[in-house]
Amino acid sequence: MRQLFCIILGLCMCANLTFAQNKSLSLxxxxxxxxxxxxxxxxxxxxxxxxxxxxxxxxxxxxxxxxxxxxxxxxxxxxxxxxxxxxxxxxxxxxxxxxxxxxxxxxxxxxxxxxxxxxxxxxxxxxxxxxxxxxxxxxxxxxxxxxxxxxxxxxxxxxxxxxxxxxxxxxxxxxxxxxxxxxxxxxxxxxxxxxxxxxxxxxxxxxxxxxxxxxxxxxxxxxxxxxxxxxxxxxxxxxxxxxxxxxxxxxxxxxxxxxxxxxxxxxxxxxxxxxxxxxxxxxxxxxxxxxxxxxxxxxxxxxxxxxxxxxxxxxxxxxxxxxxxxxxxxxxxxxxxxxxxxxxxxxxxxxxIYGTKPVKVETSVGVYLAQKSENSKHYLYISLTNATDKVHLPFDVSTIKNCAVLESNMPISFSKENDGVTFNIPQSLFKDCSVQVLKAEVSKEL
CATH class of the missing domain: 3.20.20.80 (Glycosidases)
Structure with missing residues (x-):
């Protein structure tokens, strides 16, 4: 019985040591x-x-x-x-x-x-x-x-x-x-x-x-x-x-x-x-x-x-x-x-940039997405690093409430196209800056 008690005590000590080590490492x-x-x-x-x-x-x-x-x-x-x-x-x-x-x-x-x-x-x-x-x-x-x-x-x-x-x-x-x-x-x-x-x-x-x-x-x-x-x-x-x-x-x-x-x-x-x-x-x-x-x-x-x-x-x-x-x-x-x-x-x-989350969809080269929710509203950010006249995304057009250039608030038109939504980008947008950001209010987190 004494031998069994020692074995059990030893196992408990090992378990406590392992727990302490894991606790010290835990994040x-x-x-x-x-x-x-x-x-x-x-x-x-x-x-x-x-x-x-x-x-x-x-x-x-x-x-x-x-x-x-x-x-x-x-x-x-x-x-x-x-x-x-x-x-x-x-x-x-x-x-x-x-x-x-x-x-x-x-x-x-x-x-x-x-x-x-x-x-x-x-x-x-x-x-x-x-x-x-x-x-x-x-x-x-x-x-x-x-x-x-x-x-x-x-x-x-x-x-x-x-x-x-x-x-x-x-x-x-x-x-x-x-x-x-x-x-x-x-x-x-x-x-x-x-x-x-x-x-x-x-x-x-x-x-x-x-x-x-x-x-x-x-x-x-x-x-x-x-x-x-x-x-x-x-x-x-x-x-x-x-x-x-x-x-x-x-x-x-x-x-x-x-x-x-x-x-x-x-x-x-x-x-x-x-x-x-x-x-x-x-x-x-x-x-x-x-x-x-x-x-x-x-x-x-x-x-x-x-x-x-x-x-x-x-x-x-x-x-x-x-x-x-x-x-x-x-x-x-x-x-x-x-x-x-x-x-x-x-x-x-x-x-x-700050406090945003990724959007889990594939995009074309030079198109980068992020999203954020604030005060019960949801926003999609579309960053463009290449000049383009259109951006097509695989979202239901009904989820997009409005869209504008983030810096200037210039409205951006959009429409349903090929089971998604296409945003129409003015070429003048890329004259002053090579990275432009569009902000769209959306009906839900994407």
Whole structure:
């Protein structure tokens, strides 16, 4: 009998432990509602790598003469252009972005219509943009001395912007045992575990406790050798235990994010062609590089980026648009101009973006749909990225009460055609803006 009692007691303890573990990992879908409604955010890649501007000792990315140099990603310059670690670390001795103004950055995000902000708190180089107590490789040990994250968090609170931090939990090229790119010798797992326990987990806890972020943006892709399911769950549990609101993205373990993340993260500049089961977003660049690259001139026009935004919104996703600030702490002029152009478009068209839901019908190329219900009324938004004279949708014409251009309220005629409804689009509509939005009042949710 005593043996049976011990067995039962042991099983109960295991069950309680499993319940506690599952509880620490569990997510609350309601806390992601703000994220699903926000749609548009600003991403920042900034650090010591910005000082090199994509070039090192007469080599400039991309450099196909080096085995791994054929990329535009300037934030990877230490590894891609084979900068010796001791040389790279000396950049901290001269890091002094005297023109950095957190208020100016967040004001630009606000005016562009962005509702949340994410910055690289620590990228793969291991350099921290806050006054971490875990490592001496940090911004407050540079001539600049100021805590960049603290200033940005204060500005976000001032402007009512949600905020989060990118944190490279897997790769760290400064700390012994930190993960390395796949062309480098693989770090033994016991050494990685030392890094994991001594730097990665403690710094994540610091970010949570010190700044209370709305989300954490972790980063792996298709060769995360050390982020096992056990470590993934350990990190998720750490976040859940220290924050009741912080969202976790799917790149915490790109190949196997599990069921306890809050939103999926697409690959760089990846735009799904269908709706997904979880909230999701695309991290996207204005040029090729994420970090500042002085010779990357491939600036996307604002019209193209607005097209990506309405595409993602039509599929229930978000658009996290990146800027790589310059070494002095200012935004590139080309980035600022595009932000302001997008902000000008958002002023009259924002109701077609925020708080909308997708419409589950197929449309032709360049036609994107979203819907919203307010005060017992239902609205359909039709975003057009290509000039056209007609738009045909598979809805009963009787469900359409009226339709107009959202910006100007110019009426749009429509009629029954081929078991659907056809909207007649004036060609003059596309003279001033390449992305136009129609608003139709409908009789029910579609």
């Amino acid at each position: 609350d879908p309601q806390k992601a509602e703000w994220f699903k409604d926000a749609k548009f955010g600003m991403f920042i890649h900034w650090g010591l790598y910005s000082m090199l501007e994509g070039s090192y000792k007469n080599r400039t990315l991309p450099d196909s003469t080096l085995e791994n140099g054929n990329t535009w990603y300037a934030e990877w310059i230490q590894m891609r252009l084979e900068v010796p670690s001791n040389e790279y670390k000396t950049l901290a001795k001269t890091f002094n972005p005297v023109n950095f103004d957190a208020d100016a950055w967040i004001s630009e995000a606000k005016n562009a219509g962005m509702r949340y902000f994410v910055i690289t708190s620590k990228h793969h180089d291991g350099f921290a943009l806050w006054d971490t107590k875990v490592s001496d490789f940090k911004v407050t040990n540079t001539p600049f001395k100021r805590d960049i994250l603290a200033e940005l968090v204060a500005a976000c609170k001032k402007y009512g912007i949600k905020y989060g931090f990118y944190y490279s939990h897997w790769q760290d090229w400064e700390y012994p045992g930190g993960g390395m790119p796949n062309w480098m010798p693989m770090v033994p797992d016991d050494q990685f575990e030392k890094y994991w326990q001594e730097k990665s987990l403690p710094q994540v806890k610091e970010l949570l406790v010190n700044f209370d972020p709305d989300l954490l943006w972790f980063d792996t892709w298709d060769w995360p050798t050390h982020i096992t399911d056990k470590r993934r769950d350990e990190l998720i549990a750490l976040v859940r235990e220290n924050s009741s609101k912080c969202l976790i993205n799917g790149r915490i373990s790109y190949l196997n994010p599990g069921d306890n993340i809050d939103f999926l993260e697409m690959h760089d500049n990846q735009y799904p062609d269908k709706m997904l089961d979880k909230p999701w977003q695309t991290p996207a660049t204005m040029v090729h590089s994420w970090g500042w690259h002085a010779k990357d001139y491939a600036w996307k026009p604002s019209s193209e980026m607005l097209g990506y935004l309405v595409n993602n919104v039509s599929k229930g996703g978000n658009y996290l648009l990146n800027i790589g600030p310059k070494p002095d702490g200012t935004f590139p002029k080309a980035a600022t101009r595009r932000l302001r152009e997008m902000g000008a478009w958002m002023i009259p068209n924002q109701e077609s």
